[in-house]
Amino acid sequence: MQIHPTVLLGLGSNLPWQELSSQALIGAALEGLAEFAHGPVVCSPLYRTSPVDCPPDSGDFVNAAAVMRAREGLTPTQLLAGVKRLEIAFGRSLNSVRNAPRPLDVDVLAFGDVEMRSARLTLPHPRAWQRAFVLVPLNDVAPDFVWPGKGLTVKQLLRRLDSNENVQRLPAACSQP
Numbered sequence: 001m002q003i004h005p006t007v008l009l010g011l012g013s014n015l016p017w018q019e020l021s022s023q024a025l026i027g028a029a030l031e032g033l034a035e036f037a038h039g040p041v042v043c044s045p046l047y048r049t050s051p052v053d054c055p056p057d058s059g060d061f062v063n064a065a066a067v068m069r070a071r072e073g074l075t076p077t078q079l080l081a082g083v084k085r086l087e088i089a090f091g092r093s094l095n096s097v098r099n100a101p102r103p104l105d106v107d108v109l110a111f112g113d114v115e116m117r118s119a120r121l122t123l124p125h126p127r128a129w130q131r132a133f134v135l136v137p138l139n140d141v142a143p144d145f146v147w148p149g150k151g152l153t154v155k156q157l158l159r160r161l162d163s164n165e166n167v168q169r170l171p172a173a174c175s176q177p
Contacts, residue, residue, distance in 0.1 A: 004038045004069040005112025007079065008142055010105075010125070010134050011043075014051070014061040017091035017103035022062035023172050025090055025104050030066060030174055032086045033106075036079055037068040043174030044137035050166040052131060058101050063167075064174050065109075065137035067145075076111040080121050083108060109134065113148045124148045129157045132165040 011029055013022035020028065023046055033041050044065045051058040070079065083106040088094065091103035110124040117123075128134040129147055135158040138145075143155040150157065 003072055005114070006142070006145060007036075007068050007070050007111050008109040008138060008145060009033065009066040009068070009083070010063065010107040010109050010128065010138075011066060012049075012061045012063045012105040012133070013103055014059045015091075015101045015103045020090070020103075022103075023170075026062060026064050027174055028090060029086055029104055029106055032089070033066065033068065033083070036071055036074055036082055038071045039069050041066050041068040042141050044140035046170040046172050046174060047133065047137055048166075048168045048170055049133035052133060052165060054101070060166075061133065062170065063133045063137055065134065065141055066174075067138075067141045070111065076108060076114055076116065076121060076123055077118075079111065080108055107134075109138070110145070110148060113146075115148050130161070130163075132158075132161060132163040132167045135161060136167045 011026045013025045017025060030041050030043055047063045049061045049063045087104050087106055107125055109128045114123050138154045139158050145154050147157060
C-alpha cells in the first residue's frame with residue numbers, strides 16, 4: 001500500500017442540524033476530515049441531488065465529493081471509524097432506517113487501490129460507480145482516478161453511466177461553517 005494513498009469520499013446531507021444547513025454541515029465535515037489527511041482535503045462544488053433508494057418523501061440531498069491523501073499509517077478501518085464519529089457528532093442517529101433523511105452522511109468511496117470486504121467496510125464502495133450523485137462531484141476533483149476493480153477512470157465511469165438522477169450544481173461552494 002502507498003504511504004499516502006488517495007482517498008475518495010462522498011458527503012451528503014438532507015436535514016439541517018441545530019443551526020447548520022446541509023451546506024454548512026458538509027463544510028464542517030471537511031474540517032473534521034482534515035485530521036485524517038496528509039495535506040489539504042479538496043472538495044468538489046456542491047450539488048442538489050434527488051434521493052436514491054430512500055424512504056418515500058425523503059427530501060433532496062446536498063452532495064459533494066472530497067479527495068485527500070491519507071495521513072501516514074491510516075488504515076481504511078480507522079478512517080471509517082473516524083467518519084462515523086463525525087456523522088454522530090453532527091446529529092446522525094445510529095438507529096435510523098436505511099437511507100433515511102440525515103444531517104450528515106460520509107462514505108469512504110475508495111482508499112487508494114485497496115479492495116476489501118468486511119462486515120463493516122467494502123472498498124471500493126460497491127455502488128458508487130453506478131450513481132450520478134457520486135460520480136458527478138467526483139469528476140470535479142478526481143476525474144483521472146482509476147476505480148479499483150474496474151480499470152476505468154471516474155470520468156470514463158461517468159460517461160458510461162445511464163441514470164435518471166437529478167444532479168444540479170449549486171452556486172455555493174464547499175466551505176467551513
